[in-house]
């Protein structure tokens with residue numbers, strides 16, 4: 041009798057241990073320094089910390105004598121403002137290729153606080169990259185790069201990110217974490233959907249080996265802020281914890297019951313808030329799982345493949361009136377957003393002047409913010425043709441994006 045009960049205990053224990061082993065997965069991370077590619081730095085760190093270039097110096101500062109076209113900015117870094125100045129190196133430079141940061145906060149810019157930048161253009165965009173630099177700031181060593189973008193603003197970004205691979209279901213999933221708010225920790229979570237005060241989670245959701253960032257980071261679903269719950273490619277939800285003192289992330293599977301939501305797209309992302317705060321839901325083949333509960337949908341990106349299998353994307357922003365839904369267990373919910381889209385033609389008349397405009401609405405009547413072709417460019421502007429009753433063309437005009 042006694043022996044039999046020992047056996048029983050042993051069996052229960054081994055089952056429990058195996059379950060724990062499967063529910064928390066340790067993922068070792070390695071540091072990946074950014075290549076000298078300003079656009080990649082900005083995309084993967086969701087812009088890092090941003091300051092606008094201003095024509096007048098910040099209070100207590102003045103331009104260095106002899107500088108060409110100086111501009112000024114402040115970067116909010118850890119409860120303090122890092123004040124800086126950019127200028128052209130000469131009247132022929134045509135770009136802000138010199139940078140001074142007041143690292144020691146003495147209200148002056150000195151030679152040892154100066155950096156020289158490398159200019160690079162990518163398409164219509166213009167970048168000047170400074171650094172990497174390592175300086176004392178807020179009682180610690182800050183290592184970062186600076187990027188002047190389109191002559192209008194400056195970004196402070198980390199010098200790289202942590203990357204690892206986890207086996208989920210039958211797939212290896214590459215993930216990464218970036219200290220996007222540059223406070224020395226890489227586990228700051230997004231609390232409200234409009235905030236940008238958080239670190240970034242990189243997730244190779246489509247398994248093509250790279251973290252694909254769109255111009256708008258919600259578009260790809262692979263570069264987004266770290267949230268309490270993370271929707272992984274195996275359809276399950278996980279809580280990510282960063283192990284203390286070592287480059288390891290722990291993935292703990294959330295075991296809440298789930299339901300399904302449906303959107304007519306080959307791929308889609310929904311930005312929602314629910315009982316666990318902000319959550320990016322990643323769907324494919326028209327459906328996505330969500331833990332049972334009530335949600336507010338703040339944004340949506342939908343991708344549909346064309347005949348050649350290339351993905352076209354459309355996005356909508358539901359601020360400030362989010363769509364409210366309830367996800368019950370084991371029942372599919374058709375969401376009141378997404379395709380089919382409807383082209384709406386509006387005419388406004390004032391005296392002899394007519395104004396024509398076009399907009400795209402989703403099935404719930406929500407305006408679409410943007411549509412992107414597979415190359416991430418907006419589709420060509422449509423033309424307006426006015427003809428008389430006999431079909432003779434009177435006027436042709438092009439619509440403009442506005």
Ligand SMILES: [Ca+2]
Pocket residue numbers: 141142143144145146147148149150153
């Ligand atoms: Ca100084």
Ligand SMILES: [Ca+2]
Pocket residue numbers: 218219220221222223224225226227228238239
């Ligand atoms: Ca951080």
Ligand SMILES: [Ca+2]
Pocket residue numbers: 243244245246247248249250251252262
């Ligand atoms: Ca990818």
